[in-house]
């Protein structure tokens with residue numbers, strides 16, 4: 001496993017980050033694995049040298065953080081905390097109460113303590129805002145985030161999907177005030193969602209911000225036999241997630257997406273490799289990308305992800321994969 005700096009920081013993260021949204025409680029989403037089923041994934045990831053784990057308070061409403069913290073602590077043993085980089089997030093509603101969400105000072109200060117308790121640790125390595133909060137002054141959020149860094153509860157700050165102008169504004173307000181600023185961006189980026197190539201990715205390159213893409217396999221669309229429902233049948237594939245993840249329908253499954261998938265399948269066949277490895281190798285081929293955050297619901301998914309690190313694509317192969325893409329509306333920024 002290679003380790004790279006996260007943006008301009010000295011923090012070393014593995015070239016793959018394990019996405020922990022899949023682990024927590026199946027009561028939250030049917031495709032999420034419960035704790036006992038989840039445990040082997042953390043073990044396999046650590047065996048492969050993955051030291052970087054991404055979760056969020058809202059995944060399984062806190063249970064993903066709890067499962068992740070217990071797994072890492074038990075599996076890594078003594079000194080466990082130094083060996084792992086734990087990333088989590090805040091923003092989305094945790095309850096119906098109006099202050100249990102967003103990026104107000106009140107919520108930032110409460111949410112960080114809740115995440116620390118669930119993770120069973122006294123600091124978070126990378127604390128990310130899950131989205132931009134248009135209802136809270138930027139200064140209020142950024143000062144509160146600076147305070148949790150200064151209190152020793154958080155080592156680094158990161159952000160996730162938002163408009164590039166919002167991110168740039170936040171970066172400059174932190175800098176102007178001498179506050180801790182964001183060192184990473186977690187955007188949606190994969191072969192069938194490339195809108196961030198216009199503004200966000202060039203911004204991250206120019207500002208030295210690390211990029212850790214979410215859903216690099218488009219929630220499985222690029223990885224397995226996802227198909228259009230036909231003849232009154234609703235199922236889009238054979239796996240639990242393909243049948244019970246309606247959010248994927250909102251993001252993918254357009255005709256243009258299937259054209260990209262066709263180009264991917266053709267290249268995969270020509271190279272004698274599973275399409276998933278090519279799709280992940282494409283994300284990894286982008287110099288702006290620090291570490292894609294992969295999802296795995298079967299153990300071999302992790303082995304495939306690690307194998308993708310060895311796949312090198314030529315310029316012609318990259319062009320063949322990219323030519324079928326058609327730009328789409330900005331999706332999931334709020």
Ligand SMILES: NC(=O)c1ccc[n+]([C@@H]2O[C@H](COP(=O)([O-])OP(=O)(O)OC[C@H]3O[C@@H](n4cnc5c(N)ncnc54)[C@H](OP(=O)(O)O)[C@@H]3O)[C@@H](O)[C@H]2O)c1
Pocket residue numbers: 018019020021022031054055130160161186213214215216217218219220221223224239240241242276293294295296297298300301302304305
């Ligand atoms: N910041 C944000 O707003 C945001 C949003 C979404 C996700 N995330 C982060 O990104 C992480 C990853 O998201 P994701 O799970 O959507 O990622 P993904 O890597 O795009 O998709 C994972 C899915 O791809 C399929 N897959 C993976 N490897 C495979 C293989 N070798 N062969 C066949 N199928 C394979 C599996 O689908 P099946 O289960 O159907 O087999 C798996 O559940 C999350 O855990 C979370 O940490 C962040």
